[in-house]
Amino acid sequence: MSGTWTLPDDLEVPIRPDFFPAPGGDLPQHWSKCFGCGDDQPTGIAMRFTAAEGIEVAGRLTVESRYQGGPGVIHGGILTTAFDETQGIACMVLGSPVVTGHLQIDFARPIPLGSVLEFRARIDGTIRRKVYTSAEARIVEGPAASDEVVATSRGLFLRIKPEHFTPMAEFVDGVPTMPSFGNSTL
Ligand SMILES: CC(C)(COP(=O)(O)OP(=O)(O)OC[C@H]1O[C@@H](n2cnc3c(N)ncnc32)[C@H](O)[C@@H]1OP(=O)(O)O)[C@@H](O)C(=O)NCCC(=O)NCCS
Numbered sequence: 001m002s003g004t005w006t007l008p009d010d011l012e013v014p015i016r017p018d019f020f021p022a023p024g025g026d027l028p029q030h031w032s033k034c035f036g037c038g039d040d041q042p043t044g045i046a047m048r049f050t051a052a053e054g055i056e057v058a059g060r061l062t063v064e065s066r067y068q069g070g071p072g073v074i075h076g077g078i079l080t081t082a083f084d085e086t087q088g089i090a091c092m093v094l095g096s097p098v099v100t101g102h103l104q105i106d107f108a109r110p111i112p113l114g115s116v117l118e119f120r121a122r123i124d125g126t127i128r129r130k131v132y133t134s135a136e137a138r139i140v141e142g143p144a145a146s147d148e149v150v151a152t153s154r155g156l157f158l159r160i161k162p163e164h165f166t167p168m169a170e171f172v173d174g175v176p177t178m179p180s181f182g183n184s185t186l
């Protein structure tokens with residue numbers, strides 16, 4: 001990582017909760033209309049996620065031609081979206097909702113169209129409502145596949161009360177689902 005990102009000293013690191021699936025187990029979409037993970041969002045990137053070791057999560061994205069930015073490579077905003085989604089899903093270990101407050105990406109290598117990216121993310125620690133997360137991506141399938149990290153991300157998420165979205169209710173199109181996950185309170 002080449003960006004600036006300083007973790008506070010007094011972070012608490014969550015432990016894997018009982019409600020979290022075993023490594024390899026599927027994690028739910030957090031919202032069916034979500035651009036990042038929703039299965040009721042045909043124009044989205046429909047990422048799927050699994051629990052990994054400890055409090056880590058894994059997600060995959062196939063870089064379709066429509067995700068193109070500079071010729072032949074993924075658009076930086078799509079890559080940012082995938083990190084945002086993956087790090088948000090990593091916050092599911094807390095069992096309470098979060099929103100993204102701050103996200104910073106390091107684009108280390110060009111990522112060709114057709115690549116399959118694997119993202120790994122985890123919570124580095126929490127303090128009050130702040131949730132510090134990190135993630136990295138590797139190309140796991142395609143001509144450019146290797147163990148090398150091609151991009152990294154650091155993100156601050158904020159735990160919110162469910163009422164956070166109440167003022168937005170009139171803007172929700174259709175009847176999306178929001179699977180429950182865990183039951184901890186803020
Ligand atoms: C993120 C959001 C909920 C924070 O607002 P809030 O609940 O009023 O939070 P506060 O301002 O009380 O801040 C809480 C803490 O987070 C910190 N914080 C909030 N936003 C931050 C940011 N963007 N960068 C760094 N720190 C931030 C505050 O400094 C404070 O830290 P402290 O506990 O050390 O004092 C609000 O800004 C928001 O709704 N933003 C839009 C979120 C969004 O839509 N994201 C994309 C879709 S998920």
Ligand SMILES: CCCCCCCC(=O)O
Binds near residue numbers: 085
């Ligand atoms: C489990 C909550 C996941 C929240 C991801 C939010 C991504 C975004 O909308 O920017």
